[in-house]
Amino acid sequence: MTELDHRLDRLLEGRKEKNRFRSLKEYDITSNSGLVDFSSNDYLSLTSSSSLRRNYLGKLASTPSIFGSTGSRLLSGCTPSHSSLEKRFEKFFNSPSALLFNSGWDANVSFFATVPQPNDWVIYDELVHASVHSGLRASRTAVERRLAFNHNDPKHLEKLLKRMQNTASSSNDSSTIFVALESLYSMDGDFSPLPALLDVLEKYVPRKRLCVILDEAHSTGVYGDKGRGITHALGEEGGFDEGDTRRRGKGRVDVRLMTFGKAVGCSGAVLLCSPTVRSFLINFARPLIFSTALPHSTITALECVWDTLQSEEGDQRRQSLMSVARYVHTLLDDLLSRTPPGILHLPPDPMIPFLTSPNLAPKPGSPILGLLTPNPHALSAFLLDKGFIVRPVVPPTVPPGAERVRICLRAGMDKRVIEELVAALAEWVDIKLAEDRSVRAKL
Structure with a gap:
């Protein structure tokens, strides 16, 4: 055993003593x-759907490229199949733009590490996913401008906003206030009181300075018409300026994360956002820039899954x-x-x-x-x-x-x-x- 193994083993023993040791089962x-x-x-038990399996194998048989994507999206991995799927998601989710990621983790880390700027604020539900925290650790936003509110508590959110009001609502303040939420939380299995939270934000934050990000990882495919998610079901998708001709929704949720590793039964994720945010991520998001794109087999699988999600089945x-x-x-x-x-x-x-x-x-x-x-x-x-x-x-x-x-x-x-x-x-x-x-x- 090397000295490194000895040191790591002692740390693992400490985790065992606290009954927190993890292992693969x-x-x-x-x-x-x-x-x-x-x-x-x-x-949705899609992984055992016989009709989905038949559809997938049939499409694979007629797909010229199956294995790999040959590179990142910025190199050779931006194929017509990838772009076509993004266009499908734009239409399906009623979003002005869509960007594929290899996982929901990559998407959250990419967004929160790059989009919030040094003078911006990030407010988040205390139980938001670990990927948001990992992204913020790499962010240039000041630590004191990252604030957590009590889980699913509109009243505590209001208290935070009141405390921020003198700084965040001054007429010459151009900072953006980012708010990170989830539609369905994975540990308690409880829904976000989204309308109540959005009402509070609308009361205290000028619309032009607000960016609400909703992680729909556990509601993608499950809730709303054809599985479009809770944001869509509540009519809250959109959130772009009235003068923006690319606006498709009139809601108050600006960015949505839909992931494919849960009810969808595949892998990957799509971030639904404005074209400007999409372009910014393509230029600055390291997990996107330096990762090989989703393989053709996954793109084909996702097309087949969405055929099923939109069907009577x-x-x-x-x-x-x-x-x-x-x-x-x-x-x-x-x-x-x-x-x-x-x-x-x-x-x-x-x-x-x-x-x-x-x-x-x-x-x-x-x-x-x-x-x-x-x-x-x-x-x-x-x-x-x-x-x-x-x-x-x-x-x-x-x-x-x-x-x-x-x-x-x-x-x-x-x-x-x-x-x-x-x-x-x-x-x-x-x-x-x-x-x-x-x-x-x-x-």
Whole structure:
């Protein structure tokens, strides 16, 4: 062992002592394995769609180039297929411009590392994705001009804006205020109260100085008409000056991130923005400039996925997912109503009343459930023994005291399997209650 290995090993031991050690887990989720996967982000079960598979293989057979893209977008990787897909996304998402990235991480890092300038402000929900923080660490924006507000809390956002008002709203201040949000948060499985947050911003920040960025990673393909996302469903896409002839939307969300590694079942991402922001990123975003572009096989796969999302099958899969989510919440509500919060509980109700747009089912369910427990590793192991893959989530991914197991739902899940999972959770609760009674009896 080298000295480097010794030093790193000591750091790893420290993580083990804090019960935060991570390792790769390999699971066999084939039909004969007996395991049911409740950890996948494949919300629409598109990865097992036989019609999508047939469409993809058929298109591959007639595609001249399949492997690789041969270079970055600035070299040889900007092919007609890449540009055509971006044009499709512009039209589908009602955006004036679109730019493909190799991942949502790359897109967020690219935007937040380059677009905010030294005198600008960046305000963000405290639970926004780690990629935003990584981008800001590389940003030229002053640290004291990066402010977090309490998760999903319009009142705390208002307090921040009031404190900034003297500096940020002076008549000679030309700085931009960037606001980073997510539509559906991946750990708590709760929706952003987007209209309320936008109302607060509209009250305190001149429109010309505001740039709202919404990460729709967990809502792409799932919510809104044909899976266009929550921004589109609420009519908030757009956010460009009235005199801009390229404006397509009249909403207050300027930049949207749609990712392809979750419900879409592929890889990559697209940033929906103004043509100027797109051009700026092409010139300054290092993850874009120095990365080989998405391979042709992925571009073809994305075209096929969007064929499915825009079809009757896509509608059926979205409806199925919402049905599964409502059923699970009903069963869990009953279990948790008689379970002490110190053993198992959910964060506040993720079904936000404002999501009643005609393009969204009333009070749509979340496919993500973060079941908080002080024993996430033990509960995960218990559920695995029962045949369910449910992964623990511990600090630093979540704050200390917010340890949990994370349950992800998918379209087409059998009710019987869901009932068996909840029954296993009930058994766990009974075991912990018995342990607590035993401890109290000995005192």
